[in-house]
Amino acid sequence: MEKSRFKVLAETGIMSRPATRLVMAAQEYTSDVTLTYNDRTVNLKSIMGVMSLGIPQDSYIEIEINGDDEKEAMAGIEDYLQKEGIVEKVTMDADA
Template sequence: MEMSRFKVLAETGIMSRPATRLVMAAQNYASDVTLTYNGKTVNLKSIMGVMSLGIPQDSYVEIQANGEDEQEAMAGIVDYLKSEGVVEQVALDAN
């Protein structure tokens, strides 16, 4: 299992375009990938699940990958998020 915690930097949060592109990035991997925000966890490969979270700017989220390509999945998703300026990675115990 791979897990990372992020602070959302994008002015629009993780909504519409960032959410869609994040889901598309997650769909490239066989591993189960989840997104947790405010105590609720959804499948990161589901646009409806991600959009249902309503993740605003300056919030904290966790992404977890579990499966045969979990390291590659986490690395690819982190690369996408950072390259788009959507998030910054933080320590797992950060608020």
């Protein structure tokens, strides 16, 4: 299992274009990928699930990945999120 926590930096949060691209990035891997925000967890490969969370700027999210390519998947998803300026990685014990 790979698990990381992030703070959302994007002014628009994780909605519309960022959400669509994030889902597309997750779909490149065979592992199960989930996104948690405000105690709600959704499949990160589902655009409807991600959009239903309504994730705003300055919120905290967690991504958990389980499967054969979990390390590669986490590296790829983190790379996408950080290159696009959508999030910054934070330690798992940071205050939300």
